[in-house]
Amino acid sequence: MTPMREARGSKVRRREVRHSGGGARRWLSVWVPTLLVLALLAAGVGAYRFEWGQRYLPWLAADPVTEPEQVLAPAGLDLPEWSPPAADDALLDPAPAASSAIDAGKVAAALxxxxxxxxxxxxxxxxxxxxSPGSPTWTSGDGRYLxxxxxxxxxxxxxxxxxxxxxxxxxxVVRGERPRELVLVGGGDPLLASKPLTLAEAESTYPARADVTTLALEAAEALGGSGRVRVRFDDSLFTGPTDNPAWRRDYVPDDIVSPITALMVDGGDEPDSDLKQDEPSLAAARVFADALRAAGLRVAGEPRRTVAPAAAEELASAESAPLAEIAxxxxxxxxxxxxxxxxxxxxLATSGTGxxxxxxxxxxxTLAGRGIDVARDEVYDGSxxxxxxxxxxxxxxxxxQHAAGPEGEAVRSLLTGMPVAGFTGSLxxxxxxxxxxxxGLVRAKTGTLTGVHALAGIAVGRDxxxxxxxxxxDKAPPEERYDAQEALDRAAAALAACRCSAD
Structure with missing residues (x-):
C-alpha cells in the first residue's frame, strides 16, 4: 500500500495502455488469481480478510448445512459423555508475572x-x-526516523x-432545499463501499461495510419507489486541500493515493482498476444516482455539490463498522x-476541523494527553x-506499552490488528x-517508502x-530494498529467538 513505484507519466496514457490487450488481460485476471489461491491453499495459507478465496473460488464457500457443529459423529464410535473438568487449585493460580525488564546486553547480542x-x-x-511502561529500554542510533x-x-x-x-x-441521505432533491451526505466513513458484498464475499470480508447502493434503495423506498429526483452530494465535513501539501507532488496524479474527502467509496478506487478517482465525492454520488435509477426513480442531470440544510429530513442512513474493527x-x-x-x-474531534x-x-x-512523549515528533499526515x-x-x-497496559483498553485493537509474521496482512x-x-510470534506494522524500511510491534521471546x-x-540504498527488508525481518526474528528477559 505504500509507494514503491517511480512516476509513470500521465493517467490518460496509462488508461490507454490498460485498455489494450483485453483478451490476455482477461485470461490473467481470471486464471492467475485462481492459480495463486490454489497455491496458497495448498501451502496452508488462509485467505481470511483478503477476499481472495471466495471471490475467485466461489465453490469453496462455506455450506451452512455441513458446518462442523451440525455433522454427526461416525457410526460405531463409543464416545463418553462430556463433563466439565474438576477444579484444580494449581490450574486456577495465575501464571507467573512476566519480567518487567529486558536485559540490554542480551538484546544487543541478538540484534x-x-x-x-x-x-x-x-x-x-x-x-x-x-x-511495562517506564521499564528500561535498549536503544541503538539517535532514536528519530522517517x-x-x-x-x-x-x-x-x-x-x-x-x-x-x-x-x-x-x-x-436527506431532503434538499428543493422538492424531490436528494442529498448524499458524507460522514467520513473510511470503508464506505459502492455496493453491497455478495454472500460469498461477505463470508470472507472483515469488517462489514456500509454502501451507497443500499442507501439508494432505502431512499427510493422512502420516496415510494417512483418519480423524478435530482441528486446532490455534501462532502463539507472535511475542509482544506484534498491532496496533502506534504506529499510528493506525483502521489495523487499517479494514483499512489486518492484525494481525501468525506465521501469516498472503495477507498477512492476506480471500479476494476488500480487507478484512483479524480473526484471521489462525485464518483460516490454517481454510484448513488445509478442505484436510484435501478430502483425505479428518474434521476435528472448530473450530481452536484451542495451543503445539506441543517434540519433536513433524513430518508436513509448507514453506519460503518466500529472504529476498533476499522483500525x-x-x-x-x-x-x-x-x-x-x-x-x-x-x-474534527480535537479542534472541530477535518x-x-x-x-x-x-x-x-491526543497522544501527549495520554502521557506519551511526542516532543521530538513531526507529523504531517495520517498515513x-x-x-x-x-x-x-x-x-x-x-x-x-499503553495499548498493552491496564489503561489501554480503548486502543487494544492496535495490538490485535497488526499483521502477524508469515500469516496475515502486509507480513x-x-x-x-x-x-x-x-x-506467528512477531506482530508488527510495516513501513515502506523509497529508501525507507521500518517495523514496529511486539515480539514474544523464547522465554x-x-x-x-x-x-x-530511512537511508537505505533503493536498489537494495528487498535485502534491507529482509535484514529488518531477521532482526525482528532474532528477538523472537532471544531469551532477553532480565530474569
Missing amino acids: SADLADPDLGRHVVAEVASL PASTTKLLTLGAALEVLGPDHTFATR ERILDVSDNEGSEVVAHQVG SFEAGAAGVLD GLSRRNRVATSTLIGLL TYRFAEGPPVAR GVPMAFVLGA
Missing part, C-alpha cells in the same frame, strides 16, 4: 549483527522494551482514544486512504506517505528467510516474555 547490515544504509535506529506507514499506529491510536473503539461513522483492517493491509480519513476525524493539518496536530495532542514526518522510536514504544509473505521461530520494538532504516 547488533542484523542492524549492522550494510543494506540498511547509514541511518538505522532501534528501540526495544518490555511491555516512520513511513508505522505512522498509522499513531493515527489510529489517537483516534481510538479520542473517539472510542465503538464509534461509528454515518453516511446519510484492524487499516493496519492489516496498510490502507493509506482509510488512515487519512481517520486522521481527519481526529482533527483537515490534514488539524488531523496531524490532533494526533500528537505516513509524507517524507517530512519524523518520529522518535520512544513515541511508538510508549504507545505500544503474509515476509519472514520467509531467517529463523522460522518468528512466524515467553513479550517485547515492544521499533526498527527503522
Whole structure:
C-alpha cells in the first residue's frame, strides 16, 4: 500500500495502455488469481480478510448445512459423555508475572549483527522494551526516523482514544432545499463501499461495510419507489486541500493515493482498476444516482455539490463498522486512504476541523494527553506517505506499552490488528528467510517508502516474555530494498529467538 513505484507519466496514457490487450488481460485476471489461491491453499495459507478465496473460488464457500457443529459423529464410535473438568487449585493460580525488564546486553547480542547490515544504509535506529511502561529500554542510533506507514499506529491510536473503539461513522441521505432533491451526505466513513458484498464475499470480508447502493434503495423506498429526483452530494465535513501539501507532488496524479474527502467509496478506487478517482465525492454520488435509477426513480442531470440544510429530513442512513474493527483492517493491509480519513476525524474531534493539518496536530495532542512523549515528533499526515514526518522510536514504544497496559483498553485493537509474521496482512509473505521461530510470534506494522524500511510491534521471546520494538532504516540504498527488508525481518526474528528477559 505504500509507494514503491517511480512516476509513470500521465493517467490518460496509462488508461490507454490498460485498455489494450483485453483478451490476455482477461485470461490473467481470471486464471492467475485462481492459480495463486490454489497455491496458497495448498501451502496452508488462509485467505481470511483478503477476499481472495471466495471471490475467485466461489465453490469453496462455506455450506451452512455441513458446518462442523451440525455433522454427526461416525457410526460405531463409543464416545463418553462430556463433563466439565474438576477444579484444580494449581490450574486456577495465575501464571507467573512476566519480567518487567529486558536485559540490554542480551538484546544487543541478538540484534547488533542484523542492524549492522550494510543494506540498511547509514541511518538505522532501534528501540526495544518490555511491555511495562517506564521499564528500561535498549536503544541503538539517535532514536528519530522517517516512520513511513508505522505512522498509522499513531493515527489510529489517537483516534481510538479520542473517539472510542465503538464509534461509528454515518453516511446519510436527506431532503434538499428543493422538492424531490436528494442529498448524499458524507460522514467520513473510511470503508464506505459502492455496493453491497455478495454472500460469498461477505463470508470472507472483515469488517462489514456500509454502501451507497443500499442507501439508494432505502431512499427510493422512502420516496415510494417512483418519480423524478435530482441528486446532490455534501462532502463539507472535511475542509482544506484534498491532496496533502506534504506529499510528493506525483502521489495523487499517479494514483499512489486518492484525494481525501468525506465521501469516498472503495477507498477512492476506480471500479476494476488500480487507478484512483479524480473526484471521489462525485464518483460516490454517481454510484448513488445509478442505484436510484435501478430502483425505479428518474434521476435528472448530473450530481452536484451542495451543503445539506441543517434540519433536513433524513430518508436513509448507514453506519460503518466500529472504529476498533476499522483500525484492524487499516493496519492489516496498510490502507493509506482509510488512515487519512481517520486522521481527519481526529482533527474534527480535537479542534472541530477535518483537515490534514488539524488531523496531524490532533494526533500528537491526543497522544501527549495520554502521557506519551511526542516532543521530538513531526507529523504531517495520517498515513505516513509524507517524507517530512519524523518520529522518535520512544513515541511508538510508549504507545505500544499503553495499548498493552491496564489503561489501554480503548486502543487494544492496535495490538490485535497488526499483521502477524508469515500469516496475515502486509507480513503474509515476509519472514520467509531467517529463523522460522518468528512466524506467528512477531506482530508488527510495516513501513515502506523509497529508501525507507521500518517495523514496529511486539515480539514474544523464547522465554515467553513479550517485547515492544521499533526498527527503522530511512537511508537505505533503493536498489537494495528487498535485502534491507529482509535484514529488518531477521532482526525482528532474532528477538523472537532471544531469551532477553532480565530474569
